[in-house]
Amino acid sequence: MRVANVVAGRRDESSPVWSDLVDPCTGDTVGQAPESTPDEVAGAASAARQAAMSWSAATPGQRQRALLRLADAVEAEADRFVRTEVLTTGKPLASTLDEEVLAAADHLRFFAGAARLHDGIGAAEYLPGHTSYVRREPIGVTGHLLPSNYPLLMAVWQAAPALAAGNAVVLKPAQPTPATASLLAEAAAEFLPAGTLSVVCGGPETGRALIDHVDAVALTGSTRAGVEVARAAATSVTRVHLELGGNAPAVVFADVDPWDTARNIAEAAFFNAGQDCTAVTRVLVEEPIAAEFTRALTAHAEATVVGPPAHTDAFCGPLITKAHFDRVLAVLGRLPDHVKILAGGKRERDVGYFLAPTVLAGVEQHDEVVTEELFAPVVTVQTFATEQEAVALANGVPQALTASVWTSDHSRAHRFTAALEAGCVWVNTHMRFTPEMPHGGFKNSGYGKDLSRYALDEYTRVKHVMHHFGSAPGPHLSPG
Structure with missing residues:
Protein backbone atom coordinates (compact mmCIF):
# COMPACT_ATOMS: atom_id res chain seq x y z
CA MET A 1 0.00 0.00 0.00
CA GLY A 245 -7.96 12.99 26.38
CA GLY A 246 -10.65 11.42 28.50
CA ASN A 247 -10.74 9.28 31.63
CA ALA A 248 -14.39 8.39 31.87
CA PRO A 249 -16.01 7.20 35.08
CA ALA A 250 -18.99 4.86 35.12
CA VAL A 251 -20.87 5.38 38.40
CA VAL A 252 -22.83 2.22 39.26
CA PHE A 253 -25.49 2.24 41.95
CA ALA A 254 -26.82 -0.77 43.86
CA ASP A 255 -30.27 -0.60 42.25
CA VAL A 256 -29.11 -2.05 38.91
CA ASP A 257 -28.52 -5.60 37.75
CA PRO A 258 -24.79 -6.10 38.36
CA TRP A 259 -24.21 -8.70 35.65
CA ASP A 260 -26.06 -6.91 32.88
CA THR A 261 -24.47 -3.58 33.82
CA ALA A 262 -21.03 -5.17 33.95
CA ARG A 263 -21.55 -6.58 30.44
CA ASN A 264 -22.41 -3.15 29.04
CA ILE A 265 -19.53 -1.47 30.84
CA ALA A 266 -17.07 -4.14 29.66
CA GLU A 267 -18.09 -3.42 26.07
CA ALA A 268 -17.58 0.31 26.61
CA ALA A 269 -14.18 -0.31 28.21
CA PHE A 270 -12.75 -2.81 25.71
CA PHE A 271 -14.26 -1.69 22.38
CA ASN A 272 -11.49 -0.70 19.94
CA ALA A 273 -9.01 -2.07 22.50
CA GLY A 274 -9.89 0.83 24.79
CA GLN A 275 -8.40 3.29 22.28
CA ASP A 276 -11.24 5.74 22.64
CA CYS A 277 -11.15 8.94 24.67
CA THR A 278 -14.75 8.24 25.73
CA ALA A 279 -14.16 4.62 26.84
CA VAL A 280 -14.97 3.60 30.41
CA THR A 281 -11.67 3.63 32.27
CA ARG A 282 -12.85 3.96 35.88
CA VAL A 283 -15.76 2.11 37.47
CA LEU A 284 -17.15 3.49 40.73
CA VAL A 285 -19.53 0.96 42.24
CA GLU A 286 -21.75 1.28 45.31
CA GLU A 287 -20.60 -0.97 48.15
CA PRO A 288 -23.66 -3.27 48.49
CA ILE A 289 -23.11 -4.76 44.99
CA ALA A 290 -19.37 -4.12 44.64
CA ALA A 291 -18.24 -7.71 45.12
CA GLU A 292 -20.79 -9.22 42.72
CA PHE A 293 -20.31 -6.49 40.13
CA THR A 294 -16.52 -6.90 40.23
CA ARG A 295 -16.86 -10.67 39.72
CA ALA A 296 -19.13 -10.01 36.75
CA LEU A 297 -16.83 -7.42 35.19
CA THR A 298 -13.86 -9.76 35.60
CA ALA A 299 -15.78 -12.60 33.95
CA HIS A 300 -16.78 -10.38 31.01
CA ALA A 301 -13.18 -9.23 30.60
CA GLU A 302 -11.90 -12.80 30.54
CA ALA A 303 -14.60 -13.76 28.00
CA THR A 304 -13.76 -10.90 25.61
CA VAL A 305 -12.26 -12.34 22.43
CA VAL A 306 -9.01 -10.69 21.36
CA GLY A 307 -7.67 -11.14 17.85
CA PRO A 308 -6.97 -9.80 14.35
CA PRO A 309 -9.60 -8.88 11.72
CA ALA A 310 -9.41 -12.39 10.24
CA HIS A 311 -11.00 -13.72 13.45
CA THR A 312 -14.65 -12.86 12.91
CA ASP A 313 -15.52 -13.42 16.58
CA ALA A 314 -12.85 -10.99 17.83
CA PHE A 315 -14.21 -7.97 19.72
CA CYS A 316 -10.90 -6.43 20.81
CA GLY A 317 -8.07 -5.76 18.38
CA PRO A 318 -4.48 -4.63 19.01
CA LEU A 319 -3.06 -1.36 20.22
CA ILE A 320 -2.09 0.54 17.08
CA THR A 321 1.60 1.21 17.68
CA LYS A 322 4.40 -0.68 19.39
CA ALA A 323 5.48 2.46 21.21
CA HIS A 324 2.06 2.82 22.81
CA PHE A 325 1.88 -0.91 23.55
CA ASP A 326 5.22 -0.73 25.35
CA ARG A 327 4.11 2.34 27.35
CA VAL A 328 0.98 0.57 28.59
CA LEU A 329 2.92 -2.56 29.56
CA ALA A 330 5.37 -0.34 31.44
CA VAL A 331 2.53 1.24 33.46
CA LEU A 332 1.10 -2.19 34.28
CA GLY A 333 4.58 -3.35 35.25
CA ARG A 334 4.97 -0.65 37.90
CA LEU A 335 1.56 -0.95 39.59
CA PRO A 336 1.68 -0.31 43.35
CA ASP A 337 1.51 -3.36 45.60
CA HIS A 338 -2.01 -2.49 46.74
CA VAL A 339 -3.42 -2.86 43.20
CA LYS A 340 -4.82 -6.30 42.33
CA ILE A 341 -4.94 -7.54 38.72
CA LEU A 342 -8.22 -9.45 38.49
CA ALA A 343 -8.06 -10.06 34.73
CA GLY A 344 -5.53 -9.47 31.97
CA GLY A 345 -2.58 -7.25 32.72
CA LYS A 346 -0.41 -9.00 30.17
CA ARG A 347 0.30 -9.45 26.51
CA GLU A 348 -2.17 -11.53 24.49
CA ARG A 349 -0.93 -13.65 21.56
CA ASP A 350 2.69 -14.20 20.53
CA VAL A 351 2.87 -11.54 17.81
CA GLY A 352 1.39 -8.10 17.41
CA TYR A 353 0.41 -5.50 19.98
CA PHE A 354 -2.50 -7.27 21.66
CA LEU A 355 -3.23 -6.65 25.34
CA ALA A 356 -5.57 -8.84 27.33
CA PRO A 357 -8.62 -6.91 28.63
CA THR A 358 -7.60 -5.85 32.11
CA VAL A 359 -9.50 -5.22 35.36
CA LEU A 360 -7.68 -3.61 38.29
CA ALA A 361 -9.07 -3.48 41.84
CA GLY A 362 -7.72 -2.03 45.08
CA VAL A 363 -6.66 1.18 43.32
CA GLU A 364 -6.43 4.51 45.12
CA GLN A 365 -7.44 7.88 43.73
CA HIS A 366 -3.86 9.14 43.42
CA ASP A 367 -2.62 6.08 41.49
CA GLU A 368 -1.29 6.63 37.97
CA VAL A 369 -3.83 4.20 36.50
CA VAL A 370 -6.63 6.32 37.98
CA THR A 371 -5.41 9.85 37.22
CA GLU A 372 -3.95 9.21 33.75
CA GLU A 373 -5.63 8.02 30.58
CA LEU A 374 -3.99 4.77 29.43
CA PHE A 375 -5.89 4.59 26.11
CA ALA A 376 -5.95 0.82 26.37
CA PRO A 377 -8.33 -2.03 27.38
CA VAL A 378 -7.75 -1.35 31.07
CA VAL A 379 -10.44 -0.48 33.62
CA THR A 380 -10.14 0.22 37.36
CA VAL A 381 -12.71 -0.50 40.08
CA GLN A 382 -13.30 1.66 43.15
CA THR A 383 -16.15 1.53 45.66
CA PHE A 384 -18.20 4.27 47.31
CA ALA A 385 -20.70 4.53 50.15
CA THR A 386 -22.51 7.82 49.45
CA GLU A 387 -23.51 9.94 46.47
CA GLN A 388 -21.19 12.69 47.65
CA GLU A 389 -18.25 10.29 47.66
CA ALA A 390 -19.15 9.05 44.18
CA VAL A 391 -19.21 12.59 42.79
CA ALA A 392 -15.87 13.41 44.43
CA LEU A 393 -14.21 10.31 42.97
CA ALA A 394 -15.73 10.78 39.53
CA ASN A 395 -14.70 14.44 39.28
CA GLY A 396 -11.35 13.97 41.03
CA VAL A 397 -9.17 13.65 37.92
CA PRO A 398 -7.87 16.31 35.48
CA GLN A 399 -9.94 15.08 32.53
CA ALA A 400 -13.65 15.78 32.00
CA LEU A 401 -14.78 14.47 28.64
CA THR A 402 -17.49 11.86 29.27
CA ALA A 403 -19.10 9.95 32.13
CA SER A 404 -22.03 7.66 32.78
CA VAL A 405 -24.35 6.90 35.68
CA TRP A 406 -26.12 3.57 36.06
CA THR A 407 -29.26 3.59 38.21
CA SER A 408 -32.98 2.87 38.10
CA ASP A 409 -33.66 6.02 40.16
CA HIS A 410 -34.25 8.81 37.67
CA SER A 411 -34.20 11.50 40.35
CA ARG A 412 -30.68 10.38 41.18
CA ALA A 413 -29.81 10.29 37.48
CA HIS A 414 -30.88 13.91 37.09
CA ARG A 415 -28.80 14.95 40.11
CA PHE A 416 -25.74 13.22 38.72
CA THR A 417 -26.03 14.57 35.20
CA ALA A 418 -25.77 18.02 36.78
CA ALA A 419 -23.03 17.12 39.27
CA LEU A 420 -20.65 15.20 37.00
CA GLU A 421 -17.97 17.30 35.31
CA ALA A 422 -18.07 16.02 31.75
CA GLY A 423 -19.06 17.29 28.34
CA CYS A 424 -21.34 14.29 27.86
CA VAL A 425 -23.09 12.23 30.55
CA TRP A 426 -24.90 9.03 29.65
CA VAL A 427 -27.56 7.37 31.81
CA ASN A 428 -27.69 3.55 31.73
CA THR A 429 -25.56 3.45 28.59
CA HIS A 430 -22.11 4.59 27.53
CA MET A 431 -20.16 5.58 24.42
CA ARG A 432 -23.17 6.17 22.17
CA PHE A 433 -23.15 9.05 19.67
CA THR A 434 -25.46 10.77 17.26
CA PRO A 435 -24.44 13.57 14.89
CA GLU A 436 -27.32 15.73 16.12
CA MET A 437 -25.77 16.06 19.60
CA PRO A 438 -22.49 17.85 20.53
CA HIS A 439 -19.31 16.17 21.70
CA GLY A 440 -16.48 17.86 23.58
CA GLY A 441 -15.07 18.15 27.06
CA PHE A 442 -14.16 20.40 29.97
CA LYS A 443 -10.98 20.91 32.02
CA ASN A 444 -7.96 19.07 30.55
Missing part, protein backbone atom coordinates in the same frame (compact mmCIF):
# COMPACT_ATOMS: atom_id res chain seq x y z
CA ARG A 2 1.39 3.38 -1.01
CA VAL A 3 -0.47 6.28 0.59
CA ALA A 4 -0.13 9.64 -1.13
CA ASN A 5 -0.71 13.24 -0.19
CA VAL A 6 -3.75 14.69 -1.94
CA VAL A 7 -3.27 18.31 -3.00
CA ALA A 8 -5.38 20.38 -5.39
CA GLY A 9 -7.51 17.32 -6.06
CA ARG A 10 -4.63 15.09 -7.17
CA ARG A 11 -2.45 12.39 -5.62
CA ASP A 12 1.03 13.72 -4.94
CA GLU A 13 3.85 11.19 -4.47
CA SER A 14 6.71 13.66 -4.92
CA SER A 15 7.76 13.78 -1.26
CA PRO A 16 11.47 12.99 -0.80
CA VAL A 17 11.00 11.15 2.50
CA TRP A 18 8.66 8.24 3.24
CA SER A 19 7.89 6.28 6.39
CA ASP A 20 6.72 2.69 6.84
CA LEU A 21 3.16 1.76 7.77
CA VAL A 22 2.84 -1.21 10.14
CA ASP A 23 0.19 -3.86 10.69
CA PRO A 24 -0.25 -3.87 14.50
CA CYS A 25 -1.47 -7.48 14.37
CA THR A 26 1.91 -8.71 13.17
CA GLY A 27 4.41 -5.86 13.37
CA ASP A 28 5.04 -6.26 9.64
CA THR A 29 5.43 -3.35 7.22
CA VAL A 30 2.38 -3.09 4.94
CA GLY A 31 2.96 0.20 3.14
CA GLN A 32 4.56 3.62 3.01
CA ALA A 33 3.37 7.19 3.42
CA PRO A 34 5.10 10.51 2.78
CA GLU A 35 6.73 12.64 5.46
CA SER A 36 5.57 15.98 4.09
CA THR A 37 8.09 18.81 4.11
CA PRO A 38 7.24 22.38 5.17
CA ASP A 39 7.20 23.35 1.48
CA GLU A 40 4.68 20.59 0.71
CA VAL A 41 2.49 21.74 3.58
CA ALA A 42 2.69 25.31 2.33
CA GLY A 43 1.70 24.12 -1.15
CA ALA A 44 -1.37 22.33 0.17
CA ALA A 45 -2.38 25.38 2.20
CA SER A 46 -1.91 27.61 -0.85
CA ALA A 47 -4.14 25.33 -2.92
CA ALA A 48 -6.71 25.43 -0.13
CA ARG A 49 -6.53 29.22 0.00
CA GLN A 50 -7.29 29.36 -3.72
CA ALA A 51 -10.13 26.84 -3.42
CA ALA A 52 -11.66 28.69 -0.46
CA MET A 53 -12.59 31.60 -2.70
CA SER A 54 -14.96 29.53 -4.83
CA TRP A 55 -16.11 27.14 -2.09
CA SER A 56 -17.04 29.95 0.30
CA ALA A 57 -18.97 31.65 -2.50
CA ALA A 58 -21.01 28.50 -3.18
CA THR A 59 -24.53 28.57 -1.83
CA PRO A 60 -25.36 26.37 1.15
CA GLY A 61 -27.46 24.26 -1.17
CA GLN A 62 -24.51 23.71 -3.51
CA ARG A 63 -22.29 22.71 -0.59
CA GLN A 64 -25.01 20.38 0.63
CA ARG A 65 -25.25 18.59 -2.70
CA ALA A 66 -21.48 18.12 -2.88
CA LEU A 67 -21.30 16.66 0.62
CA LEU A 68 -24.25 14.35 -0.04
CA ARG A 69 -22.49 13.03 -3.13
CA LEU A 70 -19.32 12.49 -1.13
CA ALA A 71 -21.33 10.56 1.48
CA ASP A 72 -22.78 8.38 -1.25
CA ALA A 73 -19.29 7.72 -2.61
CA VAL A 74 -17.98 6.69 0.83
CA GLU A 75 -20.91 4.33 1.29
CA ALA A 76 -20.52 2.86 -2.20
CA GLU A 77 -16.82 2.19 -1.49
CA ALA A 78 -17.39 1.05 2.10
CA ASP A 79 -15.65 -2.30 1.66
CA ARG A 80 -12.55 -0.59 0.27
CA PHE A 81 -12.46 1.86 3.18
CA VAL A 82 -12.83 -1.01 5.66
CA ARG A 83 -10.05 -3.11 4.09
CA THR A 84 -7.75 -0.10 4.02
CA GLU A 85 -8.55 0.92 7.59
CA VAL A 86 -7.88 -2.44 9.19
CA LEU A 87 -4.46 -2.81 7.54
CA THR A 88 -2.95 -0.32 9.99
CA THR A 89 -5.42 -0.52 12.90
CA GLY A 90 -6.16 -4.25 13.16
CA LYS A 91 -9.79 -3.55 14.05
CA PRO A 92 -12.59 -6.12 13.69
CA LEU A 93 -14.16 -5.88 10.24
CA ALA A 94 -17.82 -5.69 11.22
CA SER A 95 -17.45 -2.91 13.76
CA THR A 96 -15.19 -0.95 11.42
CA LEU A 97 -17.89 -1.07 8.77
CA ASP A 98 -20.77 -0.14 11.08
CA GLU A 99 -19.16 2.16 13.63
CA GLU A 100 -16.71 3.99 11.39
CA VAL A 101 -17.26 3.83 7.63
CA LEU A 102 -21.06 3.85 7.50
CA ALA A 103 -21.13 6.23 10.47
CA ALA A 104 -18.82 8.57 8.54
CA ALA A 105 -21.25 8.61 5.60
CA ASP A 106 -24.12 9.37 7.99
CA HIS A 107 -22.19 12.25 9.58
CA LEU A 108 -21.41 13.71 6.17
CA ARG A 109 -25.14 13.65 5.40
CA PHE A 110 -25.96 15.41 8.65
CA PHE A 111 -23.54 18.23 7.97
CA ALA A 112 -24.73 18.46 4.39
CA GLY A 113 -28.10 19.44 5.82
CA ALA A 114 -26.57 21.63 8.51
CA ALA A 115 -24.89 23.69 5.77
CA ARG A 116 -28.33 25.21 5.14
CA LEU A 117 -29.21 25.98 8.76
CA HIS A 118 -27.00 28.86 9.90
CA ASP A 119 -28.54 30.78 12.76
CA GLY A 120 -28.03 34.05 14.58
CA ILE A 121 -29.74 36.97 16.27
CA GLY A 122 -32.82 38.09 14.39
CA ALA A 123 -32.56 41.24 12.27
CA ALA A 124 -34.20 44.16 14.07
CA GLU A 125 -33.88 47.85 14.93
CA TYR A 126 -31.97 47.61 18.20
CA LEU A 127 -31.18 51.33 17.79
CA PRO A 128 -33.80 53.68 16.35
CA GLY A 129 -33.33 54.09 12.60
CA HIS A 130 -30.69 51.36 12.44
CA THR A 131 -31.25 47.77 11.33
CA SER A 132 -28.79 45.15 12.58
CA TYR A 133 -28.28 41.57 11.54
CA VAL A 134 -25.64 38.89 11.90
CA ARG A 135 -23.65 37.21 9.15
CA ARG A 136 -22.02 33.83 9.67
CA GLU A 137 -18.96 33.53 7.46
CA PRO A 138 -16.35 30.81 6.95
CA ILE A 139 -13.02 31.36 8.64
CA GLY A 140 -11.00 30.55 5.51
CA VAL A 141 -8.58 27.62 5.62
CA THR A 142 -8.78 25.17 8.50
CA GLY A 143 -6.11 22.67 9.49
CA HIS A 144 -6.95 19.42 11.25
CA LEU A 145 -4.58 17.19 13.23
CA LEU A 146 -6.17 13.76 13.43
CA PRO A 147 -5.78 10.79 15.82
CA SER A 148 -5.02 7.18 14.98
CA ASN A 149 -7.90 5.49 16.77
CA TYR A 150 -10.69 6.26 14.24
CA PRO A 151 -8.81 7.48 11.17
CA LEU A 152 -11.77 7.93 8.81
CA LEU A 153 -14.47 8.88 11.29
CA MET A 154 -12.36 11.56 12.98
CA ALA A 155 -11.44 12.96 9.57
CA VAL A 156 -15.16 13.36 8.86
CA TRP A 157 -15.98 14.68 12.34
CA GLN A 158 -13.54 17.52 11.76
CA ALA A 159 -13.75 18.11 8.01
CA ALA A 160 -17.52 17.89 7.53
CA PRO A 161 -18.58 20.90 9.65
CA ALA A 162 -15.69 22.99 8.34
CA LEU A 163 -16.63 22.18 4.74
CA ALA A 164 -20.34 22.73 5.40
CA ALA A 165 -19.51 26.20 6.73
CA GLY A 166 -17.63 27.07 3.53
CA ASN A 167 -14.02 26.57 4.59
CA ALA A 168 -11.29 24.80 2.67
CA VAL A 169 -9.75 22.00 4.72
CA VAL A 170 -6.27 20.52 5.07
CA LEU A 171 -6.10 17.23 7.02
CA LYS A 172 -2.94 15.92 8.67
CA PRO A 173 -3.78 12.29 9.57
CA ALA A 174 -1.99 10.45 12.35
CA GLN A 175 1.38 9.18 11.17
CA PRO A 176 0.57 5.45 11.67
CA THR A 177 -2.89 5.55 10.02
CA PRO A 178 -3.11 8.00 7.08
CA ALA A 179 -4.66 5.80 4.40
CA THR A 180 -8.41 6.37 4.71
CA ALA A 181 -8.06 10.15 5.08
CA SER A 182 -6.17 10.10 1.79
CA LEU A 183 -8.93 7.97 0.21
CA LEU A 184 -11.53 10.44 1.48
CA ALA A 185 -9.73 13.37 -0.13
CA GLU A 186 -9.41 11.45 -3.42
CA ALA A 187 -13.15 10.75 -3.37
CA ALA A 188 -13.92 14.38 -2.54
CA ALA A 189 -11.95 15.61 -5.56
CA GLU A 190 -14.80 14.46 -7.79
CA PHE A 191 -17.38 16.66 -6.05
CA LEU A 192 -15.55 19.61 -4.47
CA PRO A 193 -13.42 22.31 -6.12
CA ALA A 194 -9.80 21.21 -6.41
CA GLY A 195 -7.95 21.99 -3.19
CA THR A 196 -11.06 22.22 -1.01
CA LEU A 197 -10.10 19.04 0.86
CA SER A 198 -6.40 18.18 0.93
CA VAL A 199 -4.30 15.70 2.90
CA VAL A 200 -0.66 16.04 3.95
CA CYS A 201 0.84 13.01 5.68
CA GLY A 202 3.61 13.06 8.23
CA GLY A 203 4.53 13.30 11.87
CA PRO A 204 4.71 16.11 14.44
CA GLU A 205 6.88 18.36 12.28
CA THR A 206 4.27 18.27 9.52
CA GLY A 207 1.60 19.22 12.04
CA ARG A 208 3.65 22.13 13.35
CA ALA A 209 4.18 23.38 9.81
CA LEU A 210 0.46 23.23 9.09
CA ILE A 211 -0.38 25.51 12.03
CA ASP A 212 1.64 28.29 10.39
CA HIS A 213 -0.55 28.32 7.26
CA VAL A 214 -4.16 28.06 8.45
CA ASP A 215 -6.77 30.38 9.94
CA ALA A 216 -7.95 27.82 12.50
CA VAL A 217 -6.48 24.56 13.74
CA ALA A 218 -8.32 21.62 15.29
CA LEU A 219 -6.74 18.72 17.15
CA THR A 220 -8.15 15.45 18.39
CA GLY A 221 -5.43 13.99 20.57
CA SER A 222 -3.80 13.89 23.97
CA THR A 223 -3.80 16.73 26.49
CA ARG A 224 -0.04 17.03 26.05
CA ALA A 225 -0.44 17.47 22.29
CA GLY A 226 -3.23 20.00 22.88
CA VAL A 227 -0.97 22.15 25.02
CA GLU A 228 1.70 22.12 22.30
CA VAL A 229 -0.80 23.06 19.59
CA ALA A 230 -2.29 25.87 21.66
CA ARG A 231 1.16 27.31 22.33
CA ALA A 232 2.16 27.13 18.67
CA ALA A 233 -1.09 28.73 17.54
CA ALA A 234 -0.86 31.52 20.11
CA THR A 235 2.05 33.22 18.34
CA SER A 236 -0.18 33.98 15.32
CA VAL A 237 -3.47 34.24 17.30
CA THR A 238 -4.81 31.31 15.27
CA ARG A 239 -8.15 29.92 16.41
CA VAL A 240 -7.85 26.55 18.17
CA HIS A 241 -10.30 23.68 18.66
CA LEU A 242 -9.16 20.94 21.05
CA GLU A 243 -10.79 17.57 21.69
CA LEU A 244 -8.36 15.98 24.13
CA SER A 445 -10.17 17.41 27.96
CA GLY A 446 -10.14 20.56 25.85
CA TYR A 447 -12.69 23.00 24.51
CA GLY A 448 -14.96 23.35 21.52
CA LYS A 449 -17.58 20.97 20.18
CA ASP A 450 -17.60 18.34 17.48
CA LEU A 451 -20.86 17.12 15.95
CA SER A 452 -24.24 18.90 15.94
CA ARG A 453 -24.95 22.46 14.88
CA TYR A 454 -22.56 23.60 17.64
CA ALA A 455 -19.66 22.31 15.52
CA LEU A 456 -20.51 24.95 12.90
CA ASP A 457 -19.70 27.59 15.53
CA GLU A 458 -16.13 26.27 15.58
CA TYR A 459 -15.65 26.95 11.88
CA THR A 460 -17.53 30.21 11.34
CA ARG A 461 -16.92 33.80 12.34
CA VAL A 462 -19.76 36.07 13.36
CA LYS A 463 -20.07 39.51 11.84
CA HIS A 464 -22.50 42.21 12.98
CA VAL A 465 -23.82 44.39 10.14
CA MET A 466 -25.73 47.61 10.89
CA HIS A 467 -27.59 49.73 8.30
CA HIS A 468 -28.74 53.28 8.95
CA PHE A 469 -31.76 54.14 6.83
CA GLY A 470 -32.40 57.66 8.09
CA SER A 471 -31.45 60.91 6.37
CA ALA A 472 -28.36 61.31 8.56
CA PRO A 473 -26.40 59.12 10.93
CA GLY A 474 -27.61 59.05 14.49
CA PRO A 475 -25.42 59.91 17.50
CA HIS A 476 -22.25 57.89 17.99
CA LEU A 477 -22.89 55.93 21.18
CA SER A 478 -20.14 53.32 21.07
CA PRO A 479 -18.90 52.46 24.57
CA GLY A 480 -15.40 52.49 23.12
